[in-house]
Amino acid sequence: MEYTKQALDHFMNPRNVGEIKDADGIGQVGNMRCGDIMYVYIKVKSRKSKVESGKEEYIEDIKFKTLGCAAAIASSSMMTELAKGKSIDEAGKLSRDDINEALGILPKQKYHCSILSADAIHKAIDDYKAKKAGKQAS
């Protein structure tokens, strides 16, 4: 399996590994059959918007836990780096190709790992939004 330097670096020295106990949103993806499972935890805060007047919500902290191959771990790590500090809207637009390109393109048969990590952040954001809507409703 040929991995790029970036991918190997993120695999051997993954960034943002861990859990956030009081996470605002959690995304869980993958299954045991394919062997890759990712949990992503986000902490959301609000700050002055850079693009428009008023406030925006952003990912203040992000952590992951992954059981999987080198590509799954590397793409989890890269995804957290790309998402950290981004506004919720920007992070929600992170695509599998963004992650794959940042890793210097994964081997073809490992492409699904970058899909997983993109799905994981989207799910965490959805989870945050759902929780927030639930709070406001009650």
Add this chain to the structure above:
Amino acid sequence: MVNLKKIYLDNAATTLVAPEVRKIIDNVNDKYFGNPSSVHSIGQESHRLLDENRRKIADFVGANVDEIIFTSGGSEGDNLAIRGIVAENRKQNTENDKPHVITSLVEHHAVLHTVQELEKEGLIEATYLRPTADGIITADTVKEAIKDNTILVSLIYVNNETGVVTPIEEIGEVIQKENSRRAAVATPHNLLLPPPLTPPQAGGESLGRGGKIYFHSDAVQAAEWEEMNADKLKIDLLTFTAHKFHGPKGVGALYIRKGTPIKPQITGGSQEFGKRAGTENLAGIAGMAGAITQVKSQESKVKSQVESLRDKLEQGIVDSIPDVIINGKGAKRAPHVSNISFINAEGEAIILNLDFLGIAVSSGSACTSRSLEPSHVLTAMGIPPEKAHGSIRFSLSRYTTEPEIDKVLEVLPPIIKKLREMSPFK
């Protein structure tokens, strides 16, 4: 160029070419370039060398020289055996009377995919035997699977992923008994036995219903470590390949018992008794014979040495790492393979971490490690995918040393710990 300071524990994938074997290959390439089929003396010298080496290789399996067919290796040997037997048999079978082939779910893909292919083409009916939880194909399951139209049983001798040994001799006996029964039924003079269910076929070697069942084994992983005498094993076809026992790649042999009808799969010249066309790989064949000479001269001592290093590795892992499963532990195993599942760690991640430290291992067979599917062998043994995904195959050789095993035992626990800390599961 491979760094020799690296620790190579992937000998079930391939082995290093022994220095003595390398010398033989160089010498043959240097002095015997002639084509063994040529009439002139340069060719005839090559022919003599070919005969000499065929003799050595035939002796290894207790065969006559004309029972050894040189091939390009294990996959070709398996294909020739299975396709060759099926093709010969088909001649005598009608559309509605397909020959039946018995194999197992734990075969190397060279056998498994070949049988599946023939089945898909509608040429055969196939039964895939399920192993025990320890990965053993038992003689009883073979016995139960035999049908009137069974013509071939093909089973792996030593499993390439787990090292589990198939009781070939015992299965050979089951097949011999069935063959004697069939022969008796087919003999009209024998009034003591019930009349045949189907009329015997006329002329030649009768095949198919009432005919013989041929027994083939892929012995690629067994050659260096297990009994290889074809008569003792009661086997008709035996595949082996040089690069699994410190010979060169690209050369192997298929033992074909005299009288076994087989259709060539590579046609052309009349080499290999008309069973496999193509100019012989003389240097490779001489190299294989040299590797066999070495295997024969060092057998018992090396086997126990490799076995005790394998046991030390397993014991050390069990003692220092929680939640590990040694796959096939309850079965008789060849000494050189150990297959271990590390729960909550993934195989490729373990391999790459070890590779960074100069240690070469694999997950399952080299053929499956590039696919995303969990190993078909472990899956057939009933090991769930999440455990199969975390399995590593360590395979040793006569060149493996104790300090190398110590090194693995030193670096492996922190790797597994690190990966498990990264996992969402506890």
